[in-house]
Every structure is written in C-alpha cells, then in structure tokens.
Amino acid sequence: MAENSEARIGVFLCHCGTNIAGSMSIDEVVDYAKTLPYVAHADQYQYMCSTPGQKKIADAIKEHNLTGIVVAACSPRLHEPTFRTATKEGGLNPFRFEMANIREQNAWVHMHGMHDESTAKAKDQVRIAVAKAALLEDLIPKSVPVEHAAMVVGAGVGGMQAALDLASAGIKTYLIEAQPTIGGRMSQLDKTFPTLDCSQCILTPKMVDVGRHPNIELLTYHEVEKVEGYIGNFDITIRKKARGVLTPTEATAKGIVGGGCNGCGDCSGVCPVIKPNPFEMGMAPRKAIYIYHAQVMPLIYTVDFDACVKCGLCVEACGEKKAIDLEMVDEFRQVKVGTVVLATGFDLIPIEEKKEWGYKRFENVINSLEFERLICASGPTGGHLVRPSDGKTPKAVGIVLCAGSRDNTGGVAKAYCSRFCCMYSLKHAHQMYEKIPGCKVYLFYMDIRSFGKAYEEFYYRIQNEGAKFIRGRVANILEDSDTKNLHVFAEDTLLGRPVDIEVDLVILAAATEPKDGANVVRKKFGVSASQDGWMLEAHPKLNPCGTTTAGVFLAGVCQGPKDIPDTVAQAEGAASAASIPIHMGEVELEPYFAMCMEELCAGCGMCVNLCPYSALALVEKDGRTVMQVTEAKCKGCGTCGGFCPGGAIKMQHFTTPQIVNQIHQFLTGGE
Amino acid sequence: MSDEWNPKIQAIICNWCSYAGADLAGGARIQYPPDIRAVRVMCTGRIDMLFILKAFVDGADGVLVSGCHFGDCHYLEGNYKAAKRMFMIKALMKNIGLDDKRFRMTFVSASEGAKWAKVMEDVSSKIKELGPSPIKEFQV
Numbered sequence: 001m002a003e004n005s006e007a008r009i010g011v012f013l014c015h016c017g018t019n020i021a022g023s024m025s026i027d028e029v030v031d032y033a034k035t036l037p038y039v040a041h042a043d044q045y046q047y048m049c050s051t052p053g054q055k056k057i058a059d060a061i062k063e064h065n066l067t068g069i070v071v072a073a074c075s076p077r078l079h080e081p082t083f084r085t086a087t088k089e090g091g092l093n094p095f096r097f098e099m100a101n102i103r104e105q106n107a108w109v110h111m112h113g114m115h116d117e118s119t120a121k122a123k124d125q126v127r128i129a130v131a132k133a134a135l136l137e138d139l140i141p142k143s144v145p146v147e148h149a150a151m152v153v154g155a156g157v158g159g160m161q162a163a164l165d166l167a168s169a170g171i172k173t174y175l176i177e178a179q180p181t182i183g184g185r186m187s188q189l190d191k192t193f194p195t196l197d198c199s200q201c202i203l204t205p206k207m208v209d210v211g212r213h214p215n216i217e218l219l220t221y222h223e224v225e226k227v228e229g230y231i232g233n234f235d236i237t238i239r240k241k242a243r244g245v246l247t248p249t250e251a252t253a254k255g256i257v258g259g260g261c262n263g264c265g266d267c268s269g270v271c272p273v274i275k276p277n278p279f280e281m282g283m284a285p286r287k288a289i290y291i292y293h294a295q296v297m298p299l300i301y302t303v304d305f306d307a308c309v310k311c312g313l314c315v316e317a318c319g320e321k322k323a324i325d326l327e328m329v330d331e332f333r334q335v336k337v338g339t340v341v342l343a344t345g346f347d348l349i350p351i352e353e354k355k356e357w358g359y360k361r362f363e364n365v366i367n368s369l370e371f372e373r374l375i376c377a378s379g380p381t382g383g384h385l386v387r388p389s390d391g392k393t394p395k396a397v398g399i400v401l402c403a404g405s406r407d408n409t410g411g412v413a414k415a416y417c418s419r420f421c422c423m424y425s426l427k428h429a430h431q432m433y434e435k436i437p438g439c440k441v442y443l444f445y446m447d448i449r450s451f452g453k454a455y456e457e458f459y460y461r462i463q464n465e466g467a468k469f470i471r472g473r474v475a476n477i478l479e480d481s482d483t484k485n486l487h488v489f490a491e492d493t494l495l496g497r498p499v500d501i502e503v504d505l506v507i508l509a510a511a512t513e514p515k516d517g518a519n520v521v522r523k524k525f526g527v528s529a530s531q532d533g534w535m536l537e538a539h540p541k542l543n544p545c546g547t548t549t550a551g552v553f554l555a556g557v558c559q560g561p562k563d564i565p566d567t568v569a570q571a572e573g574a575a576s577a578a579s580i581p582i583h584m585g586e587v588e589l590e591p592y593f594a595m596c597m598e599e600l601c602a603g604c605g606m607c608v609n610l611c612p613y614s615a616l617a618l619v620e621k622d623g624r625t626v627m628q629v630t631e632a633k634c635k636g637c638g639t640c641g642g643f644c645p646g647g648a649i650k651m652q653h654f655t656t657p658q659i660v661n662q663i664h665q666f667l668t669g670g671e
Numbered sequence: 672m673s674d675e676w677n678p679k680i681q682a683i684i685c686n687w688c689s690y691a692g693a694d695l696a697g698g699a700r701i702q703y704p705p706d707i708r709a710v711r712v713m714c715t716g717r718i719d720m721l722f723i724l725k726a727f728v729d730g731a732d733g734v735l736v737s738g739c740h741f742g743d744c745h746y747l748e749g750n751y752k753a754a755k756r757m758f759m760i761k762a763l764m765k766n767i768g769l770d771d772k773r774f775r776m777t778f779v780s781a782s783e784g785a786k787w788a789k790v791m792e793d794v795s796s797k798i799k800e801l802g803p804s805p806i807k808e809f810q811v
Binding site: 104110111112118121124125128529531548592639641642654656662667668 | 701709742745752
C-alpha cells in the first residue's frame, strides 16, 4: 500500500449536540482513532463547527505538528468549506482536510437500537477518512477572471426582475426569451391578489424598463442552444429563431434606411391564415404574422413559419419598410457570460387527463388561465365574462381547487401543493361578484392556504362577499346536454353528506408543472431536478437561489410553485447572488484538475475522446507523444483518470492511491 | 454486537447525485441497514475498474457504484462511461466464477433520499442472501 511515514493526522469527532452523540459512543470512536496508524492526535467537541471547535483544529495543528486533518461530523457538502478554513488557519494547506460523514450517513440513518452498529460504522468511516488524509497533498486553487456579463433565461416577471437588478448593478445582461414577447404568465393575468392591482398595469412599466435599459440586451424569440465553460466563463450558443421580420436596427444594418418593423400591423391585416392565439389560451384568433397582444415588448411582428403559406401579401403591405423576410432562417451566435439566472416558469398540467372533471369534453369547464383571459378587459371578450357554450353570462360558478394538486393518484396529478391556486381562486370569486351582481360562487376546496401578507384578510373578505365554501374534493362533473349546465358532485365533508350543485360554468384551478422545455434547459446547464420535476436548489433553506452548478442561479416558479411576490423576491436574490462573482472579478476553482504523469503516458489518446469538455490533447514533448490538460477547461470529473490504461492520469484530490487506500483500509483494517 | 456475520459492502458514489441523495436520506431520518461504507468521488466516471477489483480482492462481500441518472450527470456523460465499464466488470466476474450479483450499479439523484435507503436495503439483503465472498477463503 501507499505509504507516507511522515503523515501525522489529527482526528476530531463532533457530537453535534445529540444529533451524533445520541446514536453512538463518541468516546469509543475517539479511543479507536488513537490506535490508527498515522493518527497523532484525536479529540472530540460538542460542536466542531463553532468557533471554539474550529480553534481546536488550528491549535492542534501547531501543537502536534499535524500534516492532515480528519473531522468526523456532518456531510462535507455542508461543512467542508468551514473546516478547510480552520485547517488553513492552523497553517496547513486547506486541501489537507478530509471529512467523515457520521451524521447524515450514519447517526441519522441508524437511530433506534442501532448504537453498536452505528459506533462500528463510525470507526470504519474514521479509518477510511484517515486513509485518505494520510495521502493528501497540498493543492493551490486556481483563480480565473469572471466575464463582466450575465444571462437570464426566461423573461417572465422573475426573469425581468433579475435582469433589471443585474443591469442596474452595472452588468451587461442578456435576457433570453423563447416567446416573441416578454412578460410571461403574469401578462396573461387580469388582476393580482390580494391588492387587486391590474396585472398588466404593474407589469408593463417593468417591460418598458427592460426594453429601454442600456445594459440589457433583450433577445426575444431566442433559445439557449449549447452551454460550455464554467462559472465566470460560460460560452453560451444562442439560437435566434427565424422571426421573419427585421427590427429597425437589423434593417438599418442591412442598408434599408428607415425600414424595419414599426408595429403598424398592416401585414397582419392582409394575412389570410388564421390560427388560435396561445396568449388568449386559444380563445381568440391570430394571423400567421402576429403579435400576442397590444402591449408586447418589443413591438415587432413575428411570422409563424409553421402556418405561413408564403403568399407574400404581407410583404406587399409592408412596402417600403421592407421589414418582412419570408426566407429568414435560424441564426446562431455565441455570447460569453460570467453567471446565469434561470427563470423558465411553469405550465398548467393537461387537466383534461383527469377525465372526471370533463375539461375539453364539456364546453363550460375551463381552466383558471382561460378564466383570467375571459375576465380581462384586454381579453377576447373585452372583459365580459361569458360561458363558452352559448356566450351567456354565467350566474352560478363552481371553482374546483387542488385540481390535480395534492393528489397522489398518479398520472398527470401532482403530490405537491401548487401554492397560489387558493389565492387566485378567491380572487376569481371576487371578480365574479364585482362584475356579475347577484351571482353565486361555490368553491370546492380541501384547505384554503392563505399564507402570505394580507392573504388571510382577503379570504375573510371573500367569505363576507357571500362565496360558498364547500370542503371536499370534487368527485365528478356531469353536463346537462340540453342546457349545457354542469352538475358538480362532491362530498361536503363538514356536513358529512354528498352534494350535487348545478352551475353554469366550472373553473378548474389546475396544478402547475415545469414549463415544457425547461428540462432541456436544465440539463444544458447541469442543474439537477427535484423529485417533483422542479429545478433543484443548492440548499432548500440556506441557498434557495443557487444550484449545484457554480454560477447558475434560479428565480421564480422553475424552482417550485410561487406567487408573484415570492417570485420577484427570489429573482432579486438570484440577481444579487449572480452579481457577486462578477463584481469580485475573479473566482477560485476547486483544484481537482487532471494531471498527466508524462513518464507513464504512452500517448495512446484514449482519454482525449472521453473528456466531455475537450480539455485534453496529445502533444509532442521531448520526442514523445503525451497528453496535455488544459486546466481552464478541466472540471475534475475524472472520467479520463478512471480509464487511463497506464494509470498515467493523476486526478488531484481523488488520486488512485488515495481511493485505493480508502478501500484497502475499510476492508482489511478494523477490529 | 452480535456474533452473526455482517457483510462488508463497499460503495463508491458520486458527489453530485448519490452522495447528495444519501445526505437527503439522513436529513429525512430514513433508516436503512448499516452494512455499507461509502467512498466519495466527484463522478462515477472517475471509477477505475481497478477500484472495484481491489475491493473484491480485499474481501468485500459486495460493491455498489451509484451515480446520477442518465442525462443528469453533473459532468454531462460521466455516468454513461462508468456504466460501460461496469458491464465489463460484470462480465469479468462471471468469467472468474464470482457471482456478478455481488456488484451493482444504481442511479440515485440528489432528490431521491427514499430511493437511496431502498437501494441500501436491497443491496444489503441481496449480499446477505449470497453469503460471505468466496474470495475470503484465498486470503492469507
């Protein structure tokens, strides 16, 4: 086995209060650690991460002339940086530190009647850590400069806020949006709870700010194509989807002076192709050359090339502006940014798959976003709420809450709470009372979760306005085929009896799910997913905006369902976090790079093709072909080192001797 | 501790998914058998076949490799490359007469604490069913 006769290791066990000490005998493990080879000192403390605990490490390094430190405590994913700092304060290189995870992977998972097994496992874990610590080497982290630019993916209210904050902090910000306009879901809403602000009224000033900000480069109808690089130096290829229309700037660049789209809409007027407008949830028409709504930002028309028949009428109508190019193709460009904020948002689940509620089978069953458009003054009906079957004003409305949320029946149903449906459903009830005097509103609910500031008061207000709250999940909705009215069947669990209520219109407060395509973006940036499909934050409490990919941050619903205030708050948090490395100017990368041991390298080149980052290359050196690592590109995964037939690649901090020694000591050491 | 035989099982797991998943199982206090000892690597792609063979030579009753789900690798494709090597290990084990069920590769994401505990139970009970590694008889 690899020997290092000069190694002097200090072992420190943490009680973590009773978190660890409650499951095992710390004294026994400390006594055992003292018997291990290379261990020069072993100690314990109630909270190693506290200031006195860290001081113990620094003091012991000097007193016992230690060359390596092992702390047996919580997960290295939590406190490795803390103890590395303590190791450094004691005068050692911070990478001469190894952690034994005796809390998350021992004390907490072997709790009841497992005292002896837990103690035995902790001994093994300490022995394995000492085996590695004895072979650790000094490493110097590499500092790299950070590009003074950021990217925000998704321009809903979260992405816009993040972009505005970054840009206002003096950072060049690329705001990427897949749709032809910014604004996202919030621009589809009529009013916002609990203040009943008009959604467009508070959103459009922000949209204008985004469009005007000198530091924001607004890239609508663009998508992220490819991501390379690492924190500080992301090289991102973006796809400019063929829009078919030139902006004034693009037109000028092409020599068409005074040309480009000015948003007059003459083209749309003559276009013969009619398609449903997805912004209006398909309830209003748009042409093949279109804008979603009057307040779009930027005010540039877009050609839907899937629908366009290329008749050329729009080109004629556009005339001298020459804004329309029906032969336009997708273009690609590369931008370099230091950090990225993802704000990809949400969709409603395809609630038609919950067949018992009859969405898409019965005309008068609509989802909550359709209701928003129907009640909105700028919507397809000009704000006159009508029911789809006959255009009459509904006098009785049923609202089904938790439609697919908090539902463990599988399929499209989601186990989680979608969080904002309670509040917007209360708001829908209020809007009904406001617009249709004398109407009746029935809310079928499981619990009303009015958790935010002034939300509970809003709930009381709706109760006082006369809304009927029926506590029970809706079992079935049936249609009266003559009147197209709907019968809502549920159990009123407070009265303990079944109810059958006839209404004119049913609104399903459908569950949310990650935006279609968010998964593709997520994987491009190497961000993990939670079990429920939302993007995974680095830590649910202490790092809710960060991800496990350094330099990539999350804002808004892409991380989990959130209402507008929470989305904006998280966006500001993400923007702040994303601006830190940029303002610092440089970041330290963990020095886990691959290293070629040239005397062993046969120059076979097997590793070159394995590297996912193209960090390796063959070079001629002293008449031999050897591999060379570009450290700036290497992320330290070790895929090359795991395969090298000659063992010529040294993965720093995870070297073959270190790992082999860990395995050897676990299996052959011990009592 | 009781005198009954307890298997020694070596796990080598990746930092980003399975190690985080194991931490999550801890945070959620999901209990599982204490037979497995994990060594952390940044990516399963780092795992040299030598490590697994070394574990068996040293008398491991079972070896577990656990990484990210395909498509979710923090390093894009390290787990694909690891998985390819693991098939070679299985083939090699069959050739030398060692039951290849003693070796397993699983995919546990950072959000799958419960799955990690299930894997621990499955691996532990499978190895207990297979009994001590026959390689131990050849050890001096």
